[in-house]
Amino acid sequence: MNRDGVRKSIWQEEIKSFPPAFNFETEYDVAIIGGGITGISTAYELQKRGKNCVVIEASNVGFGTTGGTTAHINNFLDTTYSEAIKKYGLEDAKLLFQSANEAIGIIEKNISDNHIDCDYEKKTGQLFALDNQQAKQLDDMVEGAEKVGCKMLPASDISYPFPFVKAVEIPGQAQFHPIKYITALCQSFLNAGGTIVENCFCKNHSEENEWIVISTSRGIIRAKKLVYATHIPPGISMLHFTNAPYRSYAIAFTLKDLNYPLEPGYDLMDPYHYYRVQEVNGETLLIAGGEDHKTGHSDDTGVCFTNLENYVRQYFDVDVVKYSWSSQYYEPADGLPYIGKMSGSSSVFTATGFRGNGMIFGTLASKIISELILTGNSKYARLFSPSRITPIAGFTEFVKENIAVATDFIKDKLFIEKISSLTEIAEGEGKVVKYEGDSYAIYKEKGGRLHLLKSTCPHAKCEVRWNSAEISWDCPCHGSRFSVNGKVLNTPSVTDLIKIREKDIE
Ligand SMILES: Cc1cc2nc3c(=O)[nH]c(=O)nc-3n(C[C@H](O)[C@H](O)[C@H](O)COP(=O)(O)OP(=O)(O)OC[C@H]3O[C@@H](n4cnc5c(N)ncnc54)[C@H](O)[C@@H]3O)c2cc1C
Structure with missing residues (x-):
């Protein structure tokens, strides 16, 4: 199974292709x-x-x-029930909670109707505050959850080695192999x-x-x-x-002391970390996720993996990193x-x-x-x-900000590094550069082979950014992503980046 990035995710061991439907x-x-x-x-x-x-x-x-x-299945959501009550009122917040529970019911019914073996397990989520500010946030979450009927029970102990100041357990969660x-x-x-x-x-x-x-x-x-x-x-x-693209990072580790947390866990940092355990080919792995940022807004996406790994190593007895991958999601305005x-x-x-x-x-x-x-x-x-x-509140600002990213990055074009020779690009490096008045997205493979593209995203004419971790060109405006050959990896663009022949710009 291929994915829209060069790193292998934990799920890609599950290889399945369907008979080609030539005669559709x-x-x-x-x-x-x-x-x-x-x-x-x-x-x-x-x-x-x-x-x-x-x-x-x-x-x-x-x-x-x-x-x-990372396939956590939760009925408490990234938009907390307190936020939902403030924005939409209690009745709609209750409807939101009902919708999440209904979705879990649909997954369970699909699994049972079709006898699907997908490592589905019911779990109790653990949400923990690592400082007093997070504890206040947790109190607020619990208050909102209670109003819609979502049980968050005080916990004096968690299955994680973090020095927490407050924690709750949330029954009725689940996880599976997506x-x-x-x-x-x-x-x-x-x-x-x-x-x-x-x-x-x-x-x-x-x-x-x-x-x-x-x-x-x-x-x-x-x-x-x-x-x-x-x-x-x-x-x-x-x-x-009304939707902004973000990237999130995940790493799957083995632990030397085999002290794997029994339940999925979440802190309240911004961005927050999320954890769960998955077995692959008979081996237990801890999956940790986090380090989220707006697509195209990290100068070095490789550093996000280093930060996540270093953070996890502070608390867990990590043996081997087995998988590390990143992917994209969308944040809605409201x-x-x-x-x-x-x-x-x-x-x-x-x-x-x-x-x-x-x-x-x-x-x-x-x-x-x-x-x-x-x-x-x-x-x-x-x-x-x-x-x-x-x-x-905040809706108009979000939309304006999203429109502004587009214009900002067009302005940004003026500040793209100028080069006078393609030899200035190092092997293994990807860069958006200005070369003789035009801007290009250039990737030089190890061994020296160049991949030359026009750097303007065909979707809304923003400038793409290099994603060194997944070896792709990512558009910061609306999340279109392209391979080093310019091929669309993620919409909304339905048009590839324009390929340039080396001799055309020499
Ligand atoms: C690191 C990370 C961890 C996450 N963890 C969780 C979690 O624990 N729990 C949770 O609930 N959610 C999680 N999410 C969010 C969740 O994974 C996604 O919201 C969800 O997978 C999106 O599914 P989708 O089917 O809508 O989109 P996708 O899975 O992206 O599928 C869209 C498909 O459309 C295809 N496509 C696109 N354009 C075209 C086109 N023009 N023609 C033909 N095909 C096209 C693509 O190739 C792709 O296969 C996480 C997200 C990230 C980034």
């Missing part, structure tokens, strides 16, 4: 773009309920963030008559009478409804200003995901802005979107509507 039909009830947890759960649900569906995946199932997640889960769902989807087309890139769509005409790298596909389960939809829409009908269309749906809760919201999307397609309504449609304009 050209007309479907629903076309779902994207083979992550959102796309596969939605396709499975719709096919089960009688719709003839096709999943169109640019690379392979699990290529996106679902292949780089790739084992979605590949098994894929199999059930195929068994029910669904079609999966991998290595098929969706370029755009148009609406023609009752049909959506989807232009893909393998030809035209027509469907009555279209779901962009691409983590962020392609093209340019308001959703690109703290809630956008799931449902895309603005301006009655037949196109999407789901984005999941923060670090995509196992929950990707699964919930399968319920909301299938209900909207099948019945025209869902009890969660209003709360998560992609067309909502949220009159909450």
Whole structure:
């Protein structure tokens, strides 16, 4: 299984490819773009309920963030219930809690209906404050949680070696192997008559009478409804200003003393660390995550791994680092995901802005979107509507800031390092440089082979940034990512970076 970065995630041991669907039909009830947890759960649900569906995946199932997640399944969310009550009122905060529980129920039902062996385990989450300020934050979280019915119980002990000042236990959490889960769902989807087309890139769509005409790298596909389960939809829409791309880092370690924490754990640092244990090929590993930052806003993404590793080594008896990887997620302007009908269309749906809760919201999307397609309504449609304009404090600033990143980075172009010769790039280095008046994204492989690209992201004309940890070019504005050959790794761009031949700039 390939992923959208060069580092191998812990889930990539699970290799599964589907029989190539060369003879796929050209007309479907629903076309779902994207083979992550959102796309596969939605396709499975719709096919089960009688719709003839096709999943169109640019690379392979699990290529996106679902292949780089850490797969905690939580009913307490990155947007705390206190925040939700303040922003939306108690009733909507309760609805949010209900939606998270319903998503866990859907995962459990999918596992039991399809006899899926995906290391699913019920867990009790441990949330701990490492100083007094975090303790106050924890008190606030507990107060909000109590109001919506989410149990957070005081704990005097935790399974982590951190010097905590306050902690709570949260029953009813879970964890699983996300790739084992979605590949098994894929199999059930195929068994029910669904079609999966991998290595098929969706370029755009148009609406023609009752049909959506989807232009893909393998030809035209027509469907009555279209779901962009691409983590962020392609093209340019308001959703690109109400969602900001972030990266998070994860490392899986073995421990010499075998003192693996029994339950998943979370501190309240900013950004916070998250921990859980997973067994791979009979070996127990501690997964630690954190060091989050806005995409393209770290000068050296390799340092994020060093910081995370050094932090973990202070407290755990680390033996070997077995896996280290990073991946991208989206922060929504008002703290809630956008799931449902895309603005301006009655037949196109999407789901984005999941923060670090995509196992929950990707699964919930399968319920909301299938209900909207099948019945025209869902009890969660209003709360998560992609067309909502949220009159909450901070919303306008967030949108303005997201528009400003675009202009800032265009300005930034003027400050890109100037070079006079390509020999100034060291082997193994990637740089955006100004060379004879134009700016280029240049990567020199070990051994000297150059990869030359124009550095302007085709999506909104921002300048890409080098991601040394995943060997990719990342756009700080809306999160499009490209390989060193310029190929799109992550939307919203559907166009590759322009390739330049060395002789063209000599
Ligand atoms: C390091 C990290 C840890 C996380 N940990 C957790 C966690 O513990 N618990 C949790 O709930 N959430 C977590 N999250 C968030 C969660 O993993 C994501 O929200 C979730 O995986 C997103 O799933 P998705 O299916 O929407 O998108 P993806 O998994 O990104 O899938 C989108 C798919 O669409 C395909 N695609 C995109 N564009 C096109 C196109 N034009 N044509 C065809 N195909 C296309 C891509 O190739 C990709 O396979 C974490 C995120 C990160 C970054």
